[in-house]
Amino acid sequence: YHLANIVDDHLMEISHVIRGEEWLPSAPLHVLLYRAFGWKDSMPEFAHLSLLLKPDGNGKLSKRDGDRLGFPVFPLEWHDPKTGEVSSGYREAGYLPEAVINFLALLGWNPGNDQEILSMDDLIKLFSLEKCSKNGAKFDFEKGKWFNHKYIQNKSNEELTELFLPILQEKGISADPAKTAKIIGLVKDRISFVKELWAQTSYFFIAPESYEEKSVKKRWKEDTPKRMKELIEILENITDFASEDTEKIVLGWITENNYHMGNVMNAFRLAVVGECKGPHMFDITTILGKEETIKRIKKAIEVLQ
Structure with missing residues (x-):
């Protein structure tokens, strides 16, 4: 191995050999081999780096640590040809190269x-x-997630859309790129990986089939169906659904009737999203549009009444 190592580096005209400190004992042998072949003048510079340690600092990081703690240790997914064991890679885990x-x-x-x-x-x-x-x-793998989050935020909505569209296609969804970019812009600060976009945005592409039980118990009151029917009437009379006036009209209706703002708006969100989460409610309805928003409220009344 040592002979092949230095011959290969010499023929490739390697200028610097940078490797882990566990190779330090081999360095004298490699230097002697370079001299023996008369390659002293073209011998590369050797540098030995300190080891990457386990997250707790006790011992050298190994593949088993990644498997045990749930983080990749290989750039790409690796299949052990002897054992058949599969170790995840950074690419497959959703990390951006940069x-x-x-x-x-x-x-x-x-x-x-x-x-x-x-x-x-x-x-x-x-x-x-x-x-x-x-x-x-x-090796702080949580810091690695932090870096990925930062680089996700630095990407444009359009760049993230290109990465997200294949995920949507796998789910049988043919999405408009421009609309998808707007959706991503609403939620990308909440994710660290592109694959997490689906959990944050699925309700934009598929209307809820069920409603989170905890939210229903807490937010869907006895008078909620009546309030939602009133809300439908308000929404139907709004001409420009994408304007800021939609929010002013709805909030004004709630205030004028002395309804509980939290109860009405959370029930509205539950009906449209399926649970009480997500970005600004009127950003969601602007993207969904009047017809889809009203359709979802009607379905929630039917299912939850």
Whole structure:
């Protein structure tokens, strides 16, 4: 192995060999082999980095730690040809390449300031082996999620739409890209991975078939069907459903009749979304449109009455 290692590096004209500190005992042998072949002048620079440690700091990080704690340790999904064992990869887990690079670059190295989000150009400009730590770095996989979240936020709604549309297609949904981009803009601050978009947006694409039991018990009161029927009448008389006037008209109706704002609006949300979650209610109804919004309220009255 050692012979093949240095011959391969020499023929590829490798200038720097950067590897883990467990290879430090092999370095003298490699230097001697370079000298023996008369390749001293073209011998690469050797640098040995401190190890990545388990999240608790006790020992070297291993594949088993990832399997045990539920985070990837390989760039791509890996199948062990001997055991058939499958280990997840960062790509399959939904990590963005630029987030992984940024995350890994700061394990055992830092630019000398508090800056954490670093582009590839930043890393090329700032990185130096001299700033690498001599101590092992704990592998904090929660920090990796944080990096992915940050890079998700930095992507445009249109870029995220391109990544999300294949997920929708797998679910048999043919979505309009422009509409999907607007939807993503409402929820992307809530996600760390593109695959999480479905849980946050499914009600935009599919009307609820059921309603969260806890929310129904808490938000669907005895007089709610009557209030929702009144709300339907209000909505039907709104001409420009996408304007800000829709919110003013609905809230004005609630106030004028001295209805409980929380009860009415939460029942409205429950009817349209299926549970009491999501972005601003009138952002949701603007995207769904008048016809779909009213249709969902009518269905909720029928099912929950």
